[in-house]
Amino acid sequence: MPPSNTAAWVTVPKAYPFTVKEAEYTPPSKGEVVVRVHAVALNPVDYARQELGNDLFSWTKYPAVFGSDVAGEIVEVGSGATSRFGVGDRIIGLALGLGSNRPADGAFQKYVILTEIAMAHIPPGLSYEQAAVIPLGLSTAASALFQNDLLDLALPTIPRRPENGKTVLIWSGASSVGVNAIQLAVAAGYDVISTASPRNFTLVKEMGASQVFDYNSRTIVADIVAAFKNKESVGAFAIGPTSSGPVFEIISQIQGKKTVILANGPPKDVPTGLEAKWVFGSSLLDTDVGPAIFGDYLPKALANGTFTAAPAAEIIGNGLESIQNGLNILKKGVSAKKLVVLL
Ligand SMILES: NC(=O)c1ccc[n+]([C@@H]2O[C@H](COP(=O)([O-])OP(=O)(O)OC[C@H]3O[C@@H](n4cnc5c(N)ncnc54)[C@H](OP(=O)(O)O)[C@@H]3O)[C@@H](O)[C@H]2O)c1
Secondary structure (H helix, E strand, O other), X not given: OOOOEEEEEEOOOOOOOXXXXXXXXXXXXXXXXXXXEEEEEOOHHHXXXXXXXXXXXXXXXXXXXXXXXXXXXXXXXXXXXXXXXXXXXXXXEEOOXXXXXXXXXXXXXXXXXXXXXXXXXXXXXXXXXXXXXXXXXXXXXXXXXXXXXXXXXXXXXXXXXXXXXEEEEEEOOOOHHHHHHHHHHHHOOOEEEXXXXXXXXXXXXXXXXXXEEEOOOOOHHHXXXXXXXOOEEEEEEEOOOOOHXXXXXXXXXXXEOOEEEEOOOOOOOOOOOOEEEEOOOOHHXXXXXXXXXHHHHHHHHHHOOOOOOOOXXXXXXXOOOHHHHXXXXXXXXXXXXXXXXXX
């Protein structure tokens, strides 16, 4: 008898609140595992999908199970798999229901299917709740920075690459995507200039940024342009809905690569001479960047402490019933933290 499964369902487009009810237990195929989920982290895309229905990601079929960030324990491994994972392993993974349209692949359930290429072991000493903050922030950051159709930076290494004298602008460094992007870029040998609210300057510097500026300052564009004097820019990663305007202005005015990757798209009002592209957070899995980050870099960097699971997790509740309330809180805005629900 397979274990009984439960999910937080979105039964029809824009359904509110989630309906918590039974879900099928789906056995894993080759290259997949089933994970007993212990913690899920909440992302802006979760409330955006619920609110906008098929105005966002028009391909979504209903009933659907949302959610991307999983930490848990493997209970079954797909047969015939040449798996680097076994039953009982503690892992994190990026749940891929948004792309696959299969309810079994959404994070917000007790037993989820994960794909091995989007998973990594959790080292001893790192809790499920803190590990759960990583997957979507990391994969979005890595896609933007390292895919050869996006910023095309050199990949991170362990130990970190020596400084290469090139600088990348990462706007919104205290966001979940931002803290991952800064750490990855620094491990890849780049100097990072970033922005945040002043209360988060220390965090952003701890992540590895050499300079951080208040994005609410009236002189932010001029300040960052001045900070780039005598530096070679390799482009920018603009995180957050209001980031593209100032980032376009800055990149237009400084020397170096004229590419801006946007976490919030699609690009519009792009100045002449600049290239702007939207990143899709799981696109690294279709490229060599996926295995390089989830397979080679992340597990070792987490285990030896050179990569930090950030931002700090805040447990917002226990059980699938708590997810709706967590998303309502997330929608009001958080600062340098990730809301997590324990299951
Ligand atoms: N394209 C994709 O696949 C993809 C994937 C993931 C996320 N995203 C998008 O990327 C954005 C960030 O996601 P997230 O999960 O990292 O969000 P998050 O952690 O919830 O973002 C919160 C942070 O955003 C910062 N922030 C708020 N207003 C800002 C502003 N006007 N300018 C700059 N920073 C601001 C805050 O920094 P301070 O506290 O320092 O003020 C706060 O710490 C969201 O809009 C999300 O929808 C896109």
